[in-house]
Amino acid sequence: MDQAQALARLDEERSAALQLLATLTRDFTGIIDASADSNADDEHDPEGSTIAFERSQVSALIEQAERRLAEIDAARTRIDEGTYGRCEVCGEAIADGRLEARPVARTCVTHASGGNS
Template sequence: MEHARAERIAERRRDVLAQLADIERDLVELRHLREGLSDDDEHDPDGVSLSSEWSRLEGLKRAQLDALVAIDEAAARLERGEDALCSVCGRPIGLERLEARPQATTCIDCAR
């Protein structure tokens, strides 16, 4: 069981890192596109959509970085043999939930 949890955590971590790499690649591409636009790009419809795409990607990146922190905390907790407790009600977070979402910080009831 413990081992399965550690495996799930490692798997989630890989997923998140892969997604971060994708987002990073899109951001680099977007930066090149923006540099190719004229100075006037605020009045350029393309400039506006690039900006909103940029904020969307930045938001995604932040969410993935948060997930990464939570995953690392979950891994550290597992190593110490501690139960993950819900940050809202303080009860243990169910194992099934942790296997599906190792970075969960609330129990399933509080997450609803």
């Protein structure tokens, strides 16, 4: 995968991650707003545990989307530094198929699966 293809793919991934993050943030705000109007006693409120679960679940998804953005930004930095597409462990080229499937990949298949070679 050449640099132009990698940048285009990372830009697509970044755009999708930003859209997801915006949606999740709206959902989280909606959950918080809804819980402000409800009984704050989760222990005795039959809906309390559901609201707390939803808030926790959306919060975890937000953190995951933020980590994804950080991975994408790190991959773009590797492109700028000329190290994109090289395994961070062995320095060998990462297979194009792996980069197509996972454009933020930092390691070759062998090292991603815990291999020592």
